[in-house]
Amino acid sequence: MSAAEVLTPMPRLADRDPADRDHYEVIDGVPVELPPMSTDSQVLASRLVRHLGNHGADHDLGEAVSETLFKLPLPVDRNRRPDVAFVPYSRAPRNARLPSTSGWEVLPDLCVEVVSPTDTADEIMDKVREYFQAGVRLVWVFYPRHDLVHVYESLTAVRGLNRADDLDGGAVLPGFRLPLTELFPAPPAQP
Numbered sequence: 134m135s136a137a138e139v140l141t142p143m144p145r146l147a148d149r150d151p152a153d154r155d156h157y158e159v160i161d162g163v164p165v166e167l168p169p170m171s172t173d174s175q176v177l178a179s180r181l182v183r184h185l186g187n188h189g190a191d192h193d194l195g196e197a198v199s200e201t202l203f204k205l206p207l208p209v210d211r212n213r214r215p216d217v218a219f220v221p222y223s224r225a226p227r228n229a230r231l232p233s234t235s236g237w238e239v240l241p242d243l244c245v246e247v248v249s250p251t252d253t254a255d256e257i258m259d260k261v262r263e264y265f266q267a268g269v270r271l272v273w274v275f276y277p278r279h280d281l282v283h284v285y286e287s288l289t290a291v292r293g294l295n296r297a298d299d300l301d302g303g304a305v306l307p308g309f310r311l312p313l314t315e316l317f318p319a320p321p322a323q324p
Contacts, residue, residue, distance in 0.1 A: 156214070158202070158213050159212035161210055161211075169251075170247065174216070174247040174275075174277055175247075177247050177316050177317075178200075178245070180315065181197075182217050185219050185309070188302070192308060193227070194222065195242070196219070196227075197217065197218070197219050198218050199216065199217050200214055201214065201215075201237055202214045202235055202237065203239065203240070203241060204237065204238045205263060207263060211267075215244040217243075217247070218241035218243060219242055219243035220239055220240075221242050224239050224240060242269065242270045242271065242305045243269070243270065243305050244260075245274075246260055246273075246275070247275045248274065248275060250278075257274060261285055262288060271285070271302075271305040273285070273300070275316070277317065282294040296317040297314075299312050300312075300316075
């Protein structure tokens with residue numbers, strides 16, 4: 134007769150130290166847990182990373198990443214985790230050894246937020262403002278349930294796109310052009 138192995142359950146997420154959690158940001162020096170992304174937001178972010186990554190590699194521009202914690206160079210302690218980011222090779226050279234730390238001390242040229250039902254407008258705008266204050270050059274905010282994208286070239290230069298439009302990388306991603314039908318699913322058929 135074999136002895137049954139007693140398994141010790143993992144501590145609940147709420148009981149763990151926030152610094153030990155996988156999905157957090159740092160606000161004023163305090164780790165703050167992020168709610169999980171909705172499935173539609175995760176899939177859209179994954180598709181966007183693939184398109185940006187392929188373009189960056191094909192044109193020797195840089196690296197697309199998802200859910201990476203960046204230490205923003207701000208007067209306040211902010212480590213933000215954009216849903217998608219693009220880091221040019223001018224800031225993180227190709228094939229350079231990447232840090233094994235939880236926060237990357239490099240500034241992306243592009244930060245992308247994909248809005249989930251748990252996000253508030255104030256939280257999204259705080260991130261957009263902080264990205265620009267830190268020196269990010271372009272911010273995209275996707276609204277997957279509305280098939281909309283807000284393209285921020287600054288806090289006051291904003292344009293809206295819908296699924297009939299193409300997303301353009303401008304000076305940040307020269308030559309990048311993506312029909313938004315590649316990211317937003319087709320609308321349901323009308324009976």
